[in-house]
Amino acid sequence: MVETSASGTARTAGTGAGEPFGGSRAGEALRAYRLIAGMWIRSSMTYRTSFVITVLGNLLVTGLDFVAILLMFSQVDSLGGWSLPEVAFLYGLSATAFGLADLTFGSMDVLGGRMRDGSFDILLVRPAPVLAQVAADHFALRRLGRITQGVLVLVWALLTVDVDWTAAKVLLVPMMLVSGGVIFCALFVAGAAFQFLAQDAAEVQNAFTYGGTTLLQYPPTVFGKDFVRGVTFLLPLAFVNWVPAAYVLERPYPLDLPHWAAFLSPLVAAVCCALAGLAWRAGLRSYRSTGS
Amino acid sequence: MADTNTDPSTQAGADTDAFIELDGVEKVFDVRKKTGFLKRERRQVRAVDSISFTVPRGEMVGYIGPNGAGKSTTIKMLTGILTPSGGRLRVAGIDPSRERTRLAHRIGVVFGQRTTLWWDLPLLDSYKLMHRMYRIPDARYRENLDRLVELLDLSALLDVPVRQLSLGQRMRGDIAAALLHDPEVLYLDEPTIGLDVISKARVREFLRELNAERGTTVLLTTHDLQDIEQLCSRVMVIDHGRLMYDGPLAGLHEVGDSERVLVVDLERELPPIEVPPARVVKVEGPRQWLAFPAAESAAVLVARVAAEYPLVDLSVREPDIETVIAKMYAEQAERAIS
Numbered sequence: 001m002v003e004t005s006a007s008g009t010a011r012t013a014g015t016g017a018g019e020p021f022g023g024s025r026a027g028e029a030l031r032a033y034r035l036i037a038g039m040w041i042r043s044s045m046t047y048r049t050s051f052v053i054t055v056l057g058n059l060l061v062t063g064l065d066f067v068a069i070l071l072m073f074s075q076v077d078s079l080g081g082w083s084l085p086e087v088a089f090l091y092g093l094s095a096t097a098f099g100l101a102d103l104t105f106g107s108m109d110v111l112g113g114r115m116r117d118g119s120f121d122i123l124l125v126r127p128a129p130v131l132a133q134v135a136a137d138h139f140a141l142r143r144l145g146r147i148t149q150g151v152l153v154l155v156w157a158l159l160t161v162d163v164d165w166t167a168a169k170v171l172l173v174p175m176m177l178v179s180g181g182v183i184f185c186a187l188f189v190a191g192a193a194f195q196f197l198a199q200d201a202a203e204v205q206n207a208f209t210y211g212g213t214t215l216l217q218y219p220p221t222v223f224g225k226d227f228v229r230g231v232t233f234l235l236p237l238a239f240v241n242w243v244p245a246a247y248v249l250e251r252p253y254p255l256d257l258p259h260w261a262a263f264l265s266p267l268v269a270a271v272c273c274a275l276a277g278l279a280w281r282a283g284l285r286s287y288r289s290t291g292s
Numbered sequence: 293m294a295d296t297n298t299d300p301s302t303q304a305g306a307d308t309d310a311f312i313e314l315d316g317v318e319k320v321f322d323v324r325k326k327t328g329f330l331k332r333e334r335r336q337v338r339a340v341d342s343i344s345f346t347v348p349r350g351e352m353v354g355y356i357g358p359n360g361a362g363k364s365t366t367i368k369m370l371t372g373i374l375t376p377s378g379g380r381l382r383v384a385g386i387d388p389s390r391e392r393t394r395l396a397h398r399i400g401v402v403f404g405q406r407t408t409l410w411w412d413l414p415l416l417d418s419y420k421l422m423h424r425m426y427r428i429p430d431a432r433y434r435e436n437l438d439r440l441v442e443l444l445d446l447s448a449l450l451d452v453p454v455r456q457l458s459l460g461q462r463m464r465g466d467i468a469a470a471l472l473h474d475p476e477v478l479y480l481d482e483p484t485i486g487l488d489v490i491s492k493a494r495v496r497e498f499l500r501e502l503n504a505e506r507g508t509t510v511l512l513t514t515h516d517l518q519d520i521e522q523l524c525s526r527v528m529v530i531d532h533g534r535l536m537y538d539g540p541l542a543g544l545h546e547v548g549d550s551e552r553v554l555v556v557d558l559e560r561e562l563p564p565i566e567v568p569p570a571r572v573v574k575v576e577g578p579r580q581w582l583a584f585p586a587a588e589s590a591a592v593l594v595a596r597v598a599a600e601y602p603l604v605d606l607s608v609r610e611p612d613i614e615t616v617i618a619k620m621y622a623e624q625a626e627r628a629i630s
């Protein structure tokens with residue numbers, strides 16, 4: 001609607017190529033994301049050996065997470081009342097959902113650096129949505145390592161866990177992965193928005209995202225009630241896996257939640273996205289570049 | 293549409309073909325300074341203070357001023373990177389900060405201090421990205437690329453990773469990247485910073501051709517007065533966020549009431565030369581420095597010195613832009629007081 005005001009101005013022959021605005025905003029964003037991610041993949045390929053090493057390293061480091069849990073279970077039979085396959089189920093869901101978000105939005109912590117050195121300005125003069133450009137910034141395929149590892153654990157858990165599968169329970173598994181991934185994405189975006197206020201806040205963001213996925217790998221029953229309350233209602237990470245998984249595994253959740261709460265993850269994810277989007281826009285509006 | 297003799301302040305220029313329009317544009321930064329442990333002082337910096345000007349299509353304008361004058365801030369507002377704190381700003385009829393991505397298709401930007409090129413990839417890869425991101429039609433892209441590669445002498449560099457390019461090569465690469473999509477206006481923020489004489493000459497030559505052949509509007513900031521002398525029919529001087537002068541470069545010396553310096557080497561040490569209106573500002577053995585009004589002819593002065601004194605050698609120093617501006621600013625302040 002704003003555009004009508006400008007349509008009166010004559011355009012020179014030089015730009016007669018027509019309005020380059022096909023598709024929706026989301027389509028534009030996706031396209032920009034693909035283009036920029038492609039450039040980063042190609043950049044990383046120029047250091048071929050280091051690329052292979054980082055992929056392997058990534059697999060190994062994330063794998064150690066799970067080894068820690070295995071070691072724990074060599075000493076005890078259950079953790080907070082949950083068996084090894086059940087904890088593996090939690091772990092697989094959390095790691096895969098986080099891995100998806102980490103792959104697609106995981107580099108947003110470089111935003112602060114870009115603002116400090118002024119290179120963020122360059123992104124702003126390109127004809128593409130900034131959020132898509134920032135999300136695709138430093139895109140790295142090595143992050144597939146984390147997803148691979150999460151999926152492996154999840155598959156093992158699904159094969160060994162003792163569950164009476166119903167249609168609803170089966171449906172919940174992909175729902176958790178998608179909603180969980182989206183919730184983590186929203187967290188990344190919110191963290192990025194926060195960097196407009198504090199440009200060295202990348203560590204804060206990482207504490208929430210990486211910290212979040214780690215705590216979700218353990219049963220909610222090992223944490224204090226107040227903490228679980230916070231993770232359920234305040235920063236609703238519990239909807240990534242805890243709440244729906246408790247339903248699937250028929251485990252009591254530390255808090256009194258109705259049965260249908262297990263199906264709320266998509267809604268929670270949508271709300272998170274909306275809030276993160278607002279935060280991002282507010283942050284972007286407050287951007288002030290650098291003095292040199 | 294170039295230089296009609298109209299006063300730039302009249303409204304006539306505004307409705308004919310104004311491509312860039314600023315009306316009372318301001319930018320105020322809130323700066324917080326740490327003054328002690330947990331103590332902070334808030335201060336406001338008026339980086340741009342009520343600036344108004346218009347630039348018609350096809351003009352080449354130099355935008356100069358001392359460090360911290362507000363040049364980069366102005367360019368950032370013109371490109372939509374920063375939102376003005378006040379005033380009205382239009383580029384091609386578009387409000388830059390509100391419709392940044394739409395405007396992006398019509399403008400090209402080169403920041404001398406940063407690059408849009410991909411560090412680890414061959415130069416050509418960056419251009420391919422521009423091709424797709426700006427949705428440049430294939431034929432157009434190829435035609436533009438060929439022309440830019442030729443004019444900016446890039447053919448040997450296309451396959452070289454950007455991180456291996458020298459500063460001058462990278463700058464040329466950046467300029468080409470900013471022009472592949474046929475922008476109607478090109479902003480350059482210190483495009484010649486750090487370049488050697490030959491690279492500077494090449495960049496200037498290129499910009500002149502771009503402006504002449506394509507009619508691209510060009511706005512450039514620089515600290516190199518020669519950039520302005522060789523390229524711009526019009527110069528704007530800004531200091532402390534205020535527009536101090538807007539007109540041809542020649543007029544700047546008059547307005548600034550500046551002085552040039554004639555350096556003469558005499559055969560021997562002599563008492564200070566007397567050739568009014570020039571006055572001796574410094575004596576060092578047989579060498580003397582004479583300041584004289586910039587508007588005065590140097591030839592006449594030289595002839596007089598040569599006639600009356602045993603002259604061995606001489607040179608004329610043009611006033612550097614910072615001095616001119618400093619003088620202008622002092623004058624402005626004086627006027628404000630009286």
Ligand SMILES: Nc1ncnc2c1ncn2[C@@H]1O[C@H](COP(=O)(O)OP(=O)(O)OP(=O)(O)O)[C@@H](O)[C@H]1O
Pocket residue numbers: 288289290291292321322323337338339357358359360361362363364365366
């Ligand atoms: N992001 C910012 N935050 C705070 N102050 C800023 C910011 N950007 C610029 N300033 C201040 O605004 C003023 C104008 O800065 P600007 O970068 O526009 O100057 P400039 O004319 O480009 O100078 P230079 O020739 O040194 O590049 C300076 O006083 C600067 O300190």
Ligand SMILES: [Mg+2]
Pocket residue numbers: 292363364365481
């Ligand atoms: Mg500057």
